[in-house]
Amino acid sequence: MKVKIKEWHAVATWRWDMPEDEVCGICRVDFDGCCPNCKYPGDDCPLIVGKCHHSFHLHCILSWINQESAKGLCPMCRQKFEVAA
Amino acid sequence: MNQSTLRLTRELADIQKSNDLSIAVACRDSDIRSIRALILGPPETPYEFGFFEFTMKFPKEYPAKAPAVNAITTNGGRCRFNPNIYAGGKVCLSILGTWRGERGEEWSSAQGLESILISIQSLMSSNPYENEPGYENANSQHDKDNQKAYILKIRHETLRISIIQRLEDYLGLKADGTSIVREPREDTGGDSSSAYVDDGGVYFFEPFKDLCKRRFLWYYDTYLASIQTEKEKVTENQAFTQMPFEMSGGSGGNSMEGKFNYPELERRIQTIRQKLDQEAESWGVEGMKALKDERGVAANLQRQFEQAKVFFDKSETATLDMELQDNNPFIWRVTYFGRPMTNLDGGLFIFTLRFSVRFPDEQPRVQFSTPMFHHKINKDGIPAYFPGGLHPRPDDAKSHVEGVITLLEEEDPAYDPRTQINIEASKLYWGTKEERREYSKQFRRSVQRSIEYA
Numbered sequence: 060m061k062v063k064i065k066e067w068h069a070v071a072t073w074r075w076d077m078p079e080d081e082v083c084g085i086c087r088v089d090f091d092g093c094c095p096n097c098k099y100p101g102d103d104c105p106l107i108v109g110k111c112h113h114s115f116h117l118h119c120i121l122s123w124i125n126q127e128s129a130k131g132l133c134p135m136c137r138q139k140f141e142v143a144a
Numbered sequence: 145m146n147q148s149t150l151r152l153t154r155e156l157a158d159i160q161k162s163n164d165l166s167i168a169v170a171c172r173d174s175d176i177r178s179i180r181a182l183i184l185g186p187p188e189t190p191y192e193f194g195f196f197e198f199t200m201k202f203p204k205e206y207p208a209k210a211p212a213v214n215a216i217t218t219n220g221g222r223c224r225f226n227p228n229i230y231a232g233g234k235v236c237l238s239i240l241g242t243w244r245g246e247r248g249e250e251w252s253s254a255q256g257l258e259s260i261l262i263s264i265q266s267l268m269s270s271n272p273y274e275n276e277p278g279y280e281n282a283n284s285q286h287d288k289d290n291q292k293a294y295i296l297k298i299r300h301e302t303l304r305i306s307i308i309q310r311l312e313d314y315l316g317l318k319a320d321g322t323s324i325v326r327e328p329r330e331d332t333g334g335d336s337s338s339a340y341v342d343d344g345g346v347y348f349f350e351p352f353k354d355l356c357k358r359r360f361l362w363y364y365d366t367y368l369a370s371i372q373t374e375k376e377k378v379t380e381n382q383a384f385t386q387m388p389f390e391m392s393g394g395s396g397g398n399s400m401e402g403k404f405n406y407p408e409l410e411r412r413i414q415t416i417r418q419k420l421d422q423e424a425e426s427w428g429v430e431g432m433k434a435l436k437d438e439r440g441v442a443a444n445l446q447r448q449f450e451q452a453k454v455f456f457d458k459s460e461t462a463t464l465d466m467e468l469q470d471n472n473p474f475i476w477r478v479t480y481f482g483r484p485m486t487n488l489d490g491g492l493f494i495f496t497l498r499f500s501v502r503f504p505d506e507q508p509r510v511q512f513s514t515p516m517f518h519h520k521i522n523k524d525g526i527p528a529y530f531p532g533g534l535h536p537r538p539d540d541a542k543s544h545v546e547g548v549i550t551l552l553e554e555e556d557p558a559y560d561p562r563t564q565i566n567i568e569a570s571k572l573y574w575g576t577k578e579e580r581r582e583y584s585k586q587f588r589r590s591v592q593r594s595i596e597y598a
Contacts, residue, residue: 084254085207086147087154095147122147123253126208134252 075106077114084135085119094118109133110141148206149176155257163530165562167261170351177202179211179257182352183265184359185306187561190298191268192370193363194306195356196225198235198264200257210240210251213260219305224398225298227276227389228267231398237263272298276389293385297400299374300384303367303409311360311416314353315423319408321415354506357420361509362565364417365522369567371413375406424498424509431474434501441501445541446473452542462549474499478545479598480552482591487584488552491591492598495525497544504539510548514597517590519570519583520551520563527551528563 077090083106086095093104094116107117113135115123123129124140133140153176159169168182179200185191195217202211214233218224221231228236228243236242238249239260267275273291274280311317316324360367382404386392390399435442453466463483469475476497482488493514500506512525520528531538533546557563564570572583 086151087256088150095150119253123208128251129208129253132252134254137252 077106081114083116083119084113085115085123088116090114090116108143110143111136111138112143113140146204148202148204151207152176152179152202152257159258165560166265167258168352168355169257169261170349172349177204177206180349180351181257181261182355183261183268184562185302186265186268189268189270190272190295191225191302191306192299193359193366193562194302195310195352195359196268196306197352198261200260207253207256210255211260213237213240213242213264217306217310219301219309222397222401223301223305224390224400225301225306226267226272227279227387229264231400235264237267239263271295273387276387279389290385290387294387296374296377296404297384297402299370300378300404300406300409301400301402303371303413307360307367308409308412308416310356311420312412314350314357315416315419317415317419319412321412357423358507358509360416361420361524361526362522362528364413364524364526365567366565367413368410371406371410375410378404378406380405380407427498427500427509428469428472428475430501431499432470432472435473439501441503442473445499445503448541449473449476452545455542456545462546464545464549466545469496474501476541476545478548480549482594483553486553487588488591491594493552493594494598495527495548497541499541503541507538508541508544510544514594515590516594517566517569517583517586518552519566519573520557521569522565526565528565 075090080089082089083094088094090106091100093100096118097104105117106114107120108114109120111133113133120134120140123134124131131139156169156171156176156179159167166184166186169179171177171179179202181198181200183196183198185194185196187193196215197217199214199216200211203209213235215225215229215235216233218231218233221233224231230236234242237260238244239251239255241251269275271291273282273287273294279287312319318324384400384402384404386399386401391397392399392401431442431445435446449466449468456462456464456466463481465479465481467477467479469477476499478495478497480493480495482491482493493512493516495510495512495514497508497510499508510527510529512521512527514525516525518527522528527548529544529547529551530536531540531543531547532550533540533543536543536547559574564574569583569586572579572586574580575583
């Protein structure tokens with residue numbers, strides 16, 4: 060039997076390059092989901108990786124770092140939080 | 145919903161799902177940021193199997209900011225249970241910012257509900273004297289005597305305040321064993337508002353009432369054994385030793401004062417036990433009335449019983465027979481037949497599930513009438529089970545039957561002292577090779593005898 064394709068729809072999925080089932084240590088939402096203040100995951104709610112190798116939603120870590128009591132430390136390991144290059 | 149409530153909802157659900165034996169949490173639907181937590185005193189500490197309750201208030205900024213945590217199991221502000229848990233309720237913990245901590249021990253947004261509760265639980269150690277700053281390495285003879293004396297009084301007050309007083313309070317009992325006469329409450333027909341007890345116009349939130357009653361029944365033998373052991377170590381009416389870090393006196397006091405009186409605790413704990421048995425009995429009577437009045441809960445349990453019966457009849461894995469006692473849908477009698485080729489072979493075990501008209505707010509009371517020798521079933525025949533089956537749900541009555549069967553058929557259980565409610569059997573089960581053999585022997589004997597009780 061010969062099949063002739065007349066048209067086709069391309070469907071793609073994406074996910075962050077992160078281990079599955081991992082959650083953001085601050086909001087506890089999957090990295091594939093977005094932070095609690097955003098509606099859709101994606102470029103509008105990006106992830107960020109620290110030099111200490113801990114990752115968060117950008118919005119989550121910002122709300123923590125902007126606290127004076129945070130002293131600029133990573134909430135997981137309490138080393139200075141710096142963005143990995 | 146903002147960020148803090150979203151995260152809290154998630155954390156609450158996680159803890160409630162996890163069947164954690166050491167911690168429980170609850171809140172009113174109307175105020176998710178006020179959480180009640182219950183910590184079970186860790187095994188092999190003077191706090192063993194006590195019920196310690198805390199309030200936690202989470203700010204809008206959570207998790208950027210820490211919650212405010214207060215101990216409420218304090219005998220009305222008169223008992224400091226731990227160097228770091230004050231009579232006034234203050235919980236000194238560096239992650240909560242209520243204690244000067246080393247750098248790196250302060251609050252961070254990666255901390256949360258569960259990590260706080262685990263930190264508090266770790267304060268309840270086997271030698272709490274060392275928690276007091278400056279006493280970490282105190283090792284003089286005087287300190288050693290104090291350490292012992294501290295443990296002795298904590299054990300007494302754990303039994304007296306966190307267990308006995310709490311249960312008496314739940315059951316409307318006075319310390320002398322008589323009942324407090326309460327205005328009859330309007331029967332709420334099993335809706336969730338039954339968790340609110342009207343007491344002189346003030347609404348108390350008692351989310352752990354049913355849980356504590358069931359755990360009390362699990363640990364009853366352990367409590368009694370503890371009273372017997374402790375009784376030997378002190379004399380009646382001996383005053384508690386004051387610790388150097390405790391401050392005595394009046395309303396500003398922050399200590400643990402009192403006298404040992406184990407004979408009284410023994411009497412009170414037995415009264416509670418009787419009252420709980422009467423309560424379970426009375427559920428059957430209330431149930432019959434609910435059946436006559438055609439209440440929803442009666443129809444619900446009747447239907448669940450019929451469905452469960454069909455399920456087990458069809459099931460090839462479980463071999464059991466179920467019937468209602470006196471056609472009462474609130475009392476299920478289950479006869480379980482031990483399967484061939486297992487250590488239950490030839491056994492016939494009968495257990496009863498008693499349901500409340502407030503089911504599932506009040507969970508069933510399960511008890512074997514066949515005498516059992518099993519490390520997870522206490523001398524009174526009460527099993528330390530969890531709702532089981534493919535989809536364990538506390539409101540699914542069948543899950544409770546499945547949970548008991550899982551317990552019976554379990555082959556290689558992990559050691560968890562919190563489910564080892566039969567002291568004698570547990571000691572043998574987890575002992576030397578010879579002791580394990582002795583356990584198996586006694587277990588088989590109880591299986592073989594089981595048929596005589598049918």
